Amino acid sequence: MEEKTYVDDIDRSLYDFRNEDKDAYRIQEGLTREIVEKISREKHDPEWMLEFRLKSLDIYNKLQVPNWGPSIDGLNMDNIVTYVRPNTNMQGKWEDVPEDIKDTFDRLGIPQAEQNSLAGVGAQYDSEVVYHNVRKEVEEQGVIYTDMESALNGPYAEMVHEHFMKLVPPTDHKFAALHGAVWSGGSFVYVPKGVSVAIPLQSYFRLNAKGAGQFEHTLIIVDEGADLHFIEGCSAPKYNVANLHAGCVELFIGKNAKLRYSTIENWSKNMYNLNTKRALVEEGGTIEWVSGSFGSHVSYLYPMSILNGTGAHSEFTGVTFAGHSQNLDTGCKIVHNAPKTTSTFAGKGQNLDTGAKVVHSAPDTSSYINTKSISKDGGISTFRSSVVVTNKAKQAKSSVSCQSLMLDNISRSDTIPAIDVRTADADIGHEAKIGRISDDAVFYLMSRGISEEEARAMIVSGFADNVSKELPLEYAVEMNNLIRLEMKGSIG
Numbered sequence: 001m002e003e004k005t006y007v008d009d010i011d012r013s014l015y016d017f018r019n020e021d022k023d024a025y026r027i028q029e030g031l032t033r034e035i036v037e038k039i040s041r042e043k044h045d046p047e048w049m050l051e052f053r054l055k056s057l058d059i060y061n062k063l064q065v066p067n068w069g070p071s072i073d074g075l076n077m078d079n080i081v082t083y084v085r086p087n088t089n090m091q092g093k094w095e096d097v098p099e100d101i102k103d104t105f106d107r108l109g110i111p112q113a114e115q116n117s118l119a120g121v122g123a124q125y126d127s128e129v130v131y132h133n134v135r136k137e138v139e140e141q142g143v144i145y146t147d148m149e150s151a152l153n154g155p156y157a158e159m160v161h162e163h164f165m166k167l168v169p170p171t172d173h174k175f176a177a178l179h180g181a182v183w184s185g186g187s188f189v190y191v192p193k194g195v196s197v198a199i200p201l202q203s204y205f206r207l208n209a210k211g212a213g214q215f216e217h218t219l220i221i222v223d224e225g226a227d228l229h230f231i232e233g234c235s236a237p238k239y240n241v242a243n244l245h246a247g248c249v250e251l252f253i254g255k256n257a258k259l260r261y262s263t264i265e266n267w268s269k270n271m272y273n274l275n276t277k278r279a280l281v282e283e284g285g286t287i288e289w290v291s292g293s294f295g296s297h298v299s300y301l302y303p304m305s306i307l308n309g310t311g312a313h314s315e316f317t318g319v320t321f322a323g324h325s326q327n328l329d330t331g332c333k334i335v336h337n338a339p340k341t342t343s344t345f346a347g348k349g350q351n352l353d354t355g356a357k358v359v360h361s362a363p364d365t366s367s368y369i370n371t372k373s374i375s376k377d378g379g380i381s382t383f384r385s386s387v388v389v390t391n392k393a394k395q396a397k398s399s400v401s402c403q404s405l406m407l408d409n410i411s412r413s414d415t416i417p418a419i420d421v422r423t424a425d426a427d428i429g430h431e432a433k434i435g436r437i438s439d440d441a442v443f444y445l446m447s448r449g450i451s452e453e454e455a456r457a458m459i460v461s462g463f464a465d466n467v468s469k470e471l472p473l474e475y476a477v478e479m480n481n482l483i484r485l486e487m488k489g490s491i492g
Contacts, residue, residue, distance in 0.1 A: 231262045
């Protein structure tokens, strides 16, 4: 059997369509004090938010570009428009959204998903939320789901003030400071004590404007004993100039509460995706990250969980696909600040440098890192794991498992573990497995009447199954379709 050695790039025509720019207001390019003040006026900020923006700008100007990710030399903030207001106000009825914007989200399947399987939807176009709706039965539970501007200037203003950029301070890194200065749009969610939201809420962010940035802020508070699944979707058309996404996600999970946060980031290949996500989990609480990254030119994406209470738990399950001209640096970080906290990770990628870090700083903590990577067309997949066990972490347990699948003879996979154990009373393990698609497995499937192309796609889908089964149905279907598109057109 002749072995396949090349895989065509993914067809992104579903996402790369664009609308004519019909924005109502577009701020000038660049980043200055005057621009930040104009954004604040456009947003009708309270005084404290204007002060926060200006302080963040000062921090931004003092900080250096991060040196822990891929090169972003192609990104010049002097050429980025930081605020674009579409030609509509936020609507509560889908039929009231302008036709061109409505058509965009119709083609992406947002209204259909809302009707079939969502409790509420927010849709952002460029810098503003253009549609927001939540089911009556969810509102009657006391759940608050609205856009950030409404929360900032409405009855939940104090709650916003108390939590805004407390988990991700502007001093964290240069692009966190940038976000603090120019943020616009996003979602605010509050789930009261003991309330379980039976079906997911979703926000979808579409960046249409050429040469612009999108800086939405998501703030979710899940109170004691409550339960929520929140889904975030993102996409943008492809241009021949740089676009920027520097959003921020802050998640607060109360005592014995649970939040599943699912993200599909399907940016175009001219996008610099410099997103920051962080969760604080109290006693007995759980954060579950489910992450899919299918686009962008460069990504920095490292969701972080701070396990702050006894018995707090975190899980991270992710899949990343990268092709020609893409450099996606992804991973996750978990800080164990209390006894009996646990975590699990899973990630997948190609042409990527990925990783996960766990710090055990309390007794009886445990962690499990399970990563899978897929490389093709000469791509290099590198996984770095860091496990730190302090002298306070008696009876700590950690296990790291790394599996790599290479689709051809010219790809490469490396595993680089780092283990720092400062107590003799700990149980730490690491294993790695690297292989290629089995010719025997392909031959068996072909003997059952399946084409070679489909057989290889089935094997790759099976390899990624533990991620897809954690995704909502619509996103699992999309992920499996993307895998098949990656495999389509194989030649040998």
